[in-house]
Amino acid sequence: MATKEEIIEKAKEAIMEFDDEMAEEVAEEALDAGVDPVDLIQDGFTVAMNEAGNKFEAGELFLPHLIAASEAMTAGINVLTPALEAKGAETETKGTVVIGTIEGDIHSIGKDIVATMLKIADFKVVDLGRDVAISAYVEAAKENNADVVASSALMTTTMVSQIQVEEQLKESGLRDTVKTMVGGAPVTQDWADKIGADIYGENAGDAVSKVNELFT
Incomplete structure (x- = not known):
């Protein structure tokens, strides 16, 4: 063997x-x-x-x-x-993460790895897939009582839609009860700061460790 x-x-x-x-x-x-x-x-x-x-x-x-x-x-x-x-x-879940690739973006490789690693780290993961409408993040956050809403963008043209996630969560009254995480190739810490996201995940390992820190 x-x-x-x-x-x-x-x-x-x-x-x-x-x-x-x-x-x-x-x-x-x-x-x-x-x-x-x-x-x-x-x-x-x-x-x-x-x-x-x-x-x-x-x-x-x-x-x-x-x-x-x-x-x-x-x-x-x-x-x-x-x-x-x-x-x-056998283990209790630490929290619930809603994750998806932003509307207009069909890339899902990085998001898939983050979702898998979050599951391994004992989080309940609601994976919305790719090309996800902004309203779907809000609905999923509401329905699943999410702790974290994470969006991935692999193109500069779709990355701007991450602002809409922040705004629609505010409009629905959920923003104060969830943390937001952004990631993807063109996304930076500066961008996360600019739009008001709580977490920037540089890669899958970084994303999971930062989500973990929220629950320690």
């Missing part, structure tokens, strides 16, 4: 080779070998996705590669989900 380290290396390889079947196989192998699914996602799949993201920014990979890598990660996580849910059922 392969060691935990070998299984995690194989998980990275599956993502970097955009191989859905390999990602599913390594997820099953991890479960059979008693490897914690959280470790496989954080140390294997997510590390490789971050590497793919860096290569994309450096011009070594292109958007279709990034999408293929994300699909491979999703395939692997789908296999792990029942085990993750069983693990989650």
Whole structure:
């Protein structure tokens, strides 16, 4: 039987080779070998996705590669989900996060990683998907009694809509009861400060640690 380290290396390889079947196989192998699914996602799949993201920014990979890598990660996580849910059922959730990619933006890779890592960190995650209407964030925050409303934008043209999230939450009377988080490639701390968002998530790890800090 392969060691935990070998299984995690194989998980990275599956993502970097955009191989859905390999990602599913390594997820099953991890479960059979008693490897914690959280470790496989954080140390294997997510590390490789971050590497793919860096290569994309450096011009070594292109958007279709990034999408293929994300699909491979999703395939692997789908296999792990029942085990993750069983693990989650044993612990109380810390809080509820509503998350989505902003209206007009169809990119969801970074948002998907943040959503997965928040679930692993024992948060209830309401994932609205991509190209999410501003009103949908407000409705979901209301319906789920959300603690955090997070929006991701991957383009400067859609990033401006994050202002509308702040404004509509204020108009609905919810802004004082929720924290807001923004992230995505063109988003910066300066932008978060300018629009009045509570948290800027530079990457998935940063986003999760800052949300965690709210509940400590």
